[in-house]
Amino acid sequence: MLAIHLFHDGLMKLGTSRLAALCGRIAAGIVGVLILAGFLALLLTPTAVTPLLPVIVGFNTALTGYGLIAKSRHAFTHKRLAAMGAGVAVVLLAAVGTNLLFWQLFGVTPVELQQLWVLVPVGSVTSWLGGALAVRYFQLH
Numbered sequence: 001m002l003a004i005h006l007f008h009d010g011l012m013k014l015g016t017s018r019l020a021a022l023c024g025r026i027a028a029g030i031v032g033v034l035i036l037a038g039f040l041a042l043l044l045t046p047t048a049v050t051p052l053l054p055v056i057v058g059f060n061t062a063l064t065g066y067g068l069i070a071k072s073r074h075a076f077t078h079k080r081l082a083a084m085g086a087g088v089a090v091v092l093l094a095a096v097g098t099n100l101l102f103w104q105l106f107g108v109t110p111v112e113l114q115q116l117w118v119l120v121p122v123g124s125v126t127s128w129l130g131g132a133l134a135v136r137y138f139q140l141h
Contacts, residue, residue, distance in 0.1 A: 021072040022086060029064035029090035030097055033057060037098050037110070046106040053115065054122045057094065061087035061123040065130030073140060080131045087127020091119050 036056045041049045049056075065083030069076075076082040095111040102110050111119070135141065 025068040032060040033094035061127040062130035065127035069134035083131025084128040091123035
């Protein structure tokens with residue numbers, strides 16, 4: 001019985017940690033990219049989604065940066081840098097996830113290495129801007 005309480009307390013502490021906030025926001029960003037890209041691939045053709053990926057990634061990474069700072073508030077000393085790192089992680093993991101999803105459903109891979117040279121800067125800048133907006137909104141200077 002004591003082990004169950006210790007396990008529960010450990011999970012509760014993990015749920016409020018910086019790592020949990022970071023992983024949760026990254027997962028939300030990846031799922032957002034996959035949902036938007038998949039939805040647009042069903043409306044348009046799968047290859048027509050490729051030019052829209054910078055917009056999809058930019059939107060979701062901005063939300064990731066904002067959400068990370070809004071959820072963790074004072075947990076990170078370098079808030080904008082943490083938001084930017086989360087954005088880059090979203091871009092890289094969402095590219096892999098999008099390629100896997102599109103390969104399974106449509107037989108194409110929309111994100112190639114050349115697109116990563118565009119998506120990584122877009123994701124890092126927009127997540128930094130989302131984090132900066134959250135810092136300014138919550139007055140966390």
